Structure formats: structure tokens, C-alpha cells
Amino acid sequence: MALPIGTILDGKFKVAQILGEGGMGTVYKVEQLGTNPPYYYAVKELLISSNTSEEERNQSIERFNKEIALLRSLKHPRIAALMLPFQDRGNYYFAMEFVPGRSLEKILEDSKGPLPEEQTIKWMMQVCEALSYIHSRNPPIILRDLKPGNIMITPDNEVQLIDFGIARRFDPNKRTNTENLGTISYASPEHLGSITAPGQRRSAHNPGRPVQTDARADVYSLGATLYHLLTNYEPDPIQTPAPGSVLAKNPKLLTREVNGKRICPVEQVIIKAMQQEREQRFQSADAMRNALLSCLPAEVQARVASPTVQIPAMSPAATVVVKAQPSLSAPASGPVCPRCGFQNRPGAKFCKRDGYQLVQGAVPPPQTRTHQPIQARPARQPLQARSSSILARPVTNSRGIQARPVSPSNGATATRDPMIPYRAGLQYLNSKNYAEAVNQFKISQAQGGPVYDILYSLGRAYRQYGLSVRGIDQKLSQENMKYAAEQFEEALRHNSSAFNAHFQLGMCYRDLELLTQAVQSFKKALSLAPDDAAVYYQLGLTSLEQGSYRDAESYLREGMRLSPEHVLMMVTLGRLYSETRRVPEAIEVLRRAVKAEPESWDAWYQLGRAHMRMKEWKYAVSALERARQTGSQSPLIYSSLANCYLKLNRKAEARQMVDETLKRDRNNTEALRLVKQL
Known part of the structure; x- marks a missing residue:
């Protein structure tokens, strides 16, 4: 239940x-x-x-x-x-x-008919990329339950595989599968544990030849999935479609004339993938992807010829390389901050995490490379991630710089070129695989790679990991943030004029609530980049958190001189004015903020709070409702609304807002106080 x-x-x-x-x-x-x-x-x-x-x-x-x-x-x-x-x-x-979007099963159900051929082929090509990856592991991993319900399509039209419940590792020493599970309509003949001769049926007297599933079983399932998507008919269990049967169910499929005969390319791909004898199928997902590519119109082929992620070689020791890209799990494709890697909401003009000015579609830039053959100084004891977390436990020698061994199952091979694992680390970092990023940077470090670059990148990886587990495991988050700070400190010993390292170190100190050290680091960054508005924003925010209102105002005003439309600075300045009882000035600057960025819930929320200080309850409700309409679920909005509704003697709405607050934060002080009044 x-x-x-x-x-x-x-x-x-x-x-x-x-x-x-x-x-x-x-x-x-x-x-x-x-x-x-x-x-x-x-x-x-x-x-x-x-x-x-x-x-x-x-x-x-x-x-x-x-x-x-x-x-x-x-x-x-x-x-x-x-x-x-x-x-x-x-x-x-x-x-x-969490993968947002719909499964192909749901998309097919909603369409009430076959799916568009071109788009479906593109999706199946992406599935091939994922299958090529798992089939190249050592030992290979067989999915065994590939079907429309286990393939998610994100809002960006990207594929994600979501269910590995009955996946298994191929064991060459076994004659058959330990368990034969899966959905029969998409299951290959060998899913049943044996293969019968062509034209023969499996029975008690003819159990067939024992065999276990391998990568070609997933190829069969992919062919059956494609059949279902393009015909809207569930495939017959363990049956190869007859020539012409797919086209008969969907006459809109693309056909071509070859040697005077009309053929349907995608039908031929389906039939080959669903052959009873696995030796007659595509022998790899990569081969099937190439066949699917040839089914697309010529003008489309040129655009999608290269995989969206690089498919590793089929060698068990192949190095896995993935294209740097924002996380596919992000609920929306907002711009990525090139400084801290945070994916902001769509339309954001400044990074919510560090205040950096954004460009739509921005991705983290490559690191500046130094070539000085300096040996890294001994690092301090690295932070240990729990075994249940996603971060690999860093293993060090007495000097603290030894990379942990890499097994072939991780898809990495030993190499004498330190730039190969370094570049792989950057790719893993950009795709938010922080565990493998740390591992690759340590390999590069042990092999004499660029010292500053590696230390700076290690700092970024540990900091991003710390941020990713904040709210799940605060202690682990703090430990990794401390280790990130150590890496940035070490990097600055090798390059004291590195602006990015000073800035990131300041961010770490601020996350660790070491506000004095944070201000010092941001001031050093400011001396290197006196026209960077994001540094002024961080100095203003940190000074405000210290209670240094005069310094905070000075930094924020100077930052806004450089970037007059910097919404986050306007919001912070408005908050400062509210806290120092300069409420009319707060309302003025916050109105500018919501006009510049109407989707900023922070701006509307602070404007609502400023009106509350003026006892302008109706104006406050209006602003707070706008904050709620942006989609934010912050309990602060609901508790503030509850307060306003109570002041307006609208007790039913006040109770509703209190309930909404406590659903989101059972310890909200303002809501608990209002419960007693209601």
C-alpha cells in the first residue's frame, strides 16, 4: 500500500x-x-x-x-x-x-496514435547512447526491462532511463539467467532462459538451448519499444514482425525506393532488432544507433550525426567521456552560472548563488591553465563522505595527495598524460558527477598535472558537492565545504593573484559562516577585479549578515553604480533599509527590483515585508501574493500572508496560510505565534 x-x-x-x-x-x-x-x-x-x-x-x-x-x-x-x-x-x-517530464508510455497513451517518426527515432538514438554506456561496463550491464514505461522524456526532449530493478551484470561463467524477469511483450527469447530452433515452439519436451541474456537482449527490447511507439500496437511476445506489417499499421512512415523496390527504412531496423536469433540482430546499441540515423531525412542526419554524449568504445577498459552539460534533472533549462555552476531559473539575469551576471545558455568556462612544474604541497586530511553518499571516499597517502585506485568498472584507464584525467574531471564536474570529478583530478594530480588548475578544480568539486547535500546531511555538507576551502587556500599558495580562487574561497567562508574571513577574501578578489559587480554584491551581503550596515550600504551602492539593474543587489539594499528603519527608501528600491525582474519572489517578498513595517496591510498582501504566484513555496511567504490576513481580520484566510506555512516548516516561529492568536 x-x-x-x-x-x-x-x-x-x-x-x-x-x-x-x-x-x-x-x-x-x-x-x-x-x-x-x-x-x-x-x-x-x-x-x-x-x-x-x-x-x-x-x-x-x-x-x-x-x-x-x-x-x-x-x-x-x-x-x-x-x-x-x-x-x-x-x-x-x-x-x-528526479526526472521531470513524462514516460514514453504516458506520451503514447496521451497521443492516442503512433508517435511522430522523426522525433521517435531521435529518442531511440539517445536510448542507444545510454545502452552503449552500460553495455561497455566491465562486466557489461544488461537492462532486461527496456520498455516505454521506463524511458522518461524531459521537458527539453531529452531521454532518461529510470528503472534498473531487474538489470544484471553479465556473467560469462553462467549458462542461463538466475532469474527470468521482465515484461513479456518487450522481452527477447533468451529472457526465458533458453532459445529454441527456428520454427520450433518451447515446451516441456523441447525446452531449448540454455542461454543467458547479453547486450543483444536489450537491442531486441529497443526494437520492440520502437515498434510500439510507431504503430501504437503492443508487440506480440517473442515474435519478429513480418515485412510490411509495421508500414501497414502506420502508412505515414517514411519510405524510399531502392533498386526499384519501395522499402520502409525504420521497419527494416525494427525487424532486424527483433530477430529471434540474436546473431542476426544488431550486435551493439551503437550499430543500431547508426542504422536509426540512416532512417532520418538527409538534412536531419547532418544535425544529429554526432552523439549528444560520446559513446565509449566497447573495450572493458574504455575511458568514459561525457559531454559537459547542465544536469538533466533540472526542472527548467535556466542559465548556468559560469562562475559557480549553479543552474538558475529561466530568465534570471544574475546568479542567485553568487550574483554574477548571466547569459542564457551559459556553461562553465575552461579553467586557466598554468604550466609551471610545481609539486603540490601536502594537502590536509580530506573530508570523508559517508559510504551511503554519492561522493567517493577520498583515499590519501601520508602526504594527502594520492588518488584512489580506479577499477575498470569505473570506465577509467591508467595513463601517463595527466591532462586526460584532468579534462575528464572537468567534464564530470560540469555534468555534476562530483565523486568521479574528484577521482579524476586526484589521478591527474598524482601524475604531475597542472598544480593550480587541479587544486582550484578540486575546490570547486568539493564545494559543489557540499552544496548538493545541504539540507540532506548538514555535517557532511560542512565537512566538504571545509575541504573545498583548503583546496582554494592551497591553490592560492601557487597563484596568489588568482581572482577566481579568492572569490570561491570567500564563498566557502561565507557558507561556513566565517564572515570575517569571507570579507577578507572578497576584498582580495576586489583588488584584482575592481569592476566586478558580483564581488560588491558578496561584500554587501556578507557585511549585512555581520551587522555592518554602513559598509554593506557602501558596497551595494558601488555595485549598483557598476550594474544598475542588478536585482539581487536591489533586494539586499531594500532589506538593509528595512532593517535600519528606512522603510520608504526600502519600498522605493524594491519597487525598482520587481519592475526589473517581475519573477523574483525575493523582491516581492521583501517589498511585502517593507509594507508590513509601514502597517500597509493591503499593499503587503498584494506584494506577497505576487511572491507566491512566482511559484515559490517558501514558508516565509505564507507566514507573512497569515500575519497580514490576521491584521485585516480575515481569520479564515489567516488560518489557511498558517496551515500552509506549517506544512512547509513545522518550526516556523511566526506561524506558531499566530496559531495561539487564532
């Missing part, structure tokens, strides 16, 4: 929606408590019936743990990443990256 909406799991996840229920478990969309704006994960729960025998229970738990172990080893932009396994009330769970 599914958990009720609102259930709190592991003290940090609130169930927001039931995403799916099946024989293997229930999947929930959960909100991470304490995040603003809200951050979501998908949490999978292991379903164990009370009627289940002890043996079946143990098998289910073992299968669940295998899925966790398998997901932990997979780092690819088209595969939802494992975040955190945990137990709660005796049940087993794990949290994963």
Missing part, C-alpha cells in the same frame, strides 16, 4: 506524489525539507507483502540492494543517478535524481 501524501521519510523527504506502483516497488516524488526553492527527488520503496515467505523476502532485499550497488556504479547523463539509500520504519528505500 502506498504511503500517504505528506509522509516524512528519513527525517528529510516529504512525499509529494506517487509516481508509480508495480510488483517491484512504489516510486514517490519527494520534496527535500529545508530547501528554498524546493528540490525534488524520486524515492523508490521496496514492496514486501506480509504474506511473503522468508526466502522470498530475502531475495527481494538482495535484488533491491543489487539495484542500489549497480546504480552507484553508473554515472551518465541519460541515467537517473543514485543519491542516497536509507531505511525507515523497517522498510528499504533509495533516493534518486
